[in-house]
Amino acid sequence: MIATLTLNPAIDQTVTLDALKPGSVHRARSVWSDAGGKGVNVACCLADWGLPVAATGVLGQDNAAPFEQVLAAKNIDDRFVWIPGETRTNLKLLDAGTGETTDINLPGLEFGPSTLEAVRAVLSELAQDGSLVVLAGSLPRSLAPDTYARLTGELRARGARVVLDASGPALSAALTAGPGALPHAIKPNRHELEEWAGRPLADPAALLDAARRLQASGIPLVCVSLGEDGALFVSSDGALRALPPATEIASTVGAGDALVAGLVAGLHDGLALPDLARRALAFAAGKLSRTGANLPGREAVEAIAQDIRVESLT
Numbered sequence: 445m446i447a448t449l450t451l452n453p454a455i456d457q458t459v460t461l462d463a464l465k466p467g468s469v470h471r472a473r474s475v476w477s478d479a480g481g482k483g484v485n486v487a488c489c490l491a492d493w494g495l496p497v498a499a500t501g502v503l504g505q506d507n508a509a510p511f512e513q514v515l516a517a518k519n520i521d522d523r524f525v526w527i528p529g530e531t532r533t534n535l536k537l538l539d540a541g542t543g544e545t546t547d548i549n550l551p552g553l554e555f556g557p558s559t560l561e562a563v564r565a566v567l568s569e570l571a572q573d574g575s576l577v578v579l580a581g582s583l584p585r586s587l588a589p590d591t592y593a594r595l596t597g598e599l600r601a602r603g604a605r606v607v608l609d610a611s612g613p614a615l616s617a618a619l620t621a622g623p624g625a626l627p628h629a630i631k632p633n634r635h636e637l638e639e640w641a642g643r644p645l646a647d648p649a650a651l652l653d654a655a656r657r658l659q660a661s662g663i664p665l666v667c668v669s670l671g672e673d674g675a676l677f678v679s680s681d682g683a684l685r686a687l688p689p690a691t692e693i694a695s696t697v698g699a700g701d702a703l704v705a706g707l708v709a710g711l712h713d714g715l716a717l718p719d720l721a722r723r724a725l726a727f728a729a730g731k732l733s734r735t736g737a738n739l740p741g742r743e744a745v746e747a748i749a750q751d752i753r754v755e756s757l758t
């Protein structure tokens with residue numbers, strides 16, 4: 445069983461501008477919305493790949509439709525806890541000239557201990573021996589930074605492997621949890637890894653060293669995503685860098701989530717590190733060619749994976 449948790453989902457509203465100029469009035473070329481948030485996006489990509497997946501977390505009842513639609517359309521087991529209020533809308537400003545996206549992620553719905561308890565109950569039903577559980581995205585401000593660390597300990601005690609995609613204090617707390625509460629895999633991006641390290645990691649050697657330190661601390665798989673430079677992968681099988689293929693980019697929003705979904709699909713199939721890296725980058729490249737958290741068909745993703753170059757690092 446595969447499950448994803450999104451405690452702070454979002455409707456992603458992507459606004460395309462001729463050029464983003466801070467302080468000036470813009471007339472948008474176009475606007476579109478996707479139901480998103482990290483765990484929702486991971487579940488969408490896994491469902492497109494053909495794996496059964498359940499999605500849980502907390503959603504607002506007052507703008508439920510986009511989430512209900514996408515979960516139903518992709519046949520994702522909807523195990524969300526619904527609360528009064530609106531799920532946040534995050535703004536993604538796409539500069540058509542440079543192709544760069546500027547993210548404005550809002551704080552989101554806050555909720556108390558009883559809602560978290562309800563989510564915990566769903567997770568403990570979903571997590572069994574051998575399950576893969578993805579904990580992803582920011583935490584609402586009402587939750588303690590060690591929320592992921594605690595959930596990871598509980599899920600591990602049930603025999604599940606946890607894949608964590610978090611940042612800031614929530615990531616730091618999860619990485620300093622005791623040995624029984626560390627995640628099986630993490631996917632920081634360069635900025636998140638620098639935040640954890642407390643210093644810039646400008647050159648490849650510094651990045652690799654930080655990733656190796658995390659793996660040596662007891663996290664079996666560390667993947668550092670590097671945008672257009674691909675990603676680093678470190679496990680007990682070694683370290684490697686995977687390079688992205690040339691890709692038509694429709695939207696970069698959710699590329700990191702697609703990479704996480706590819707990692708999960710690879711862990712599910714027990715792939716060796718180089719093939720796991722190819723699978724993860726193929727998911728990201730497949731998603732980049734589309735808007736929203738959507739992958740092309742399995743054959744197309746497998747064809748992309750075959751073309752991904754992987755370099756072993758010493």
Ligand SMILES: Nc1ncnc2c1ncn2[C@@H]1O[C@H](COP(=O)(O)OP(=O)(O)O)[C@@H](O)[C@H]1O
Binds near residue numbers: 673729
């Ligand atoms: N501009 C790009 N060109 C090619 N591949 C990209 C680009 N942006 C992202 N990717 C792919 O998507 C993956 C995740 O993107 P990244 O930006 O690192 O994640 P996040 O969104 O979590 O910060 C990268 O490892 C890479 O494979």
Ligand SMILES: O=P(O)(O)OC[C@H]1O[C@](O)(COP(=O)(O)O)[C@@H](O)[C@@H]1O
Binds near residue numbers: 696
């Ligand atoms: O929970 P956070 O950290 O605010 O991030 C939420 C945002 O990240 C996304 O999941 C996209 O993430 P990536 O582009 O890193 O894959 C959006 O759907 C959402 O707006």
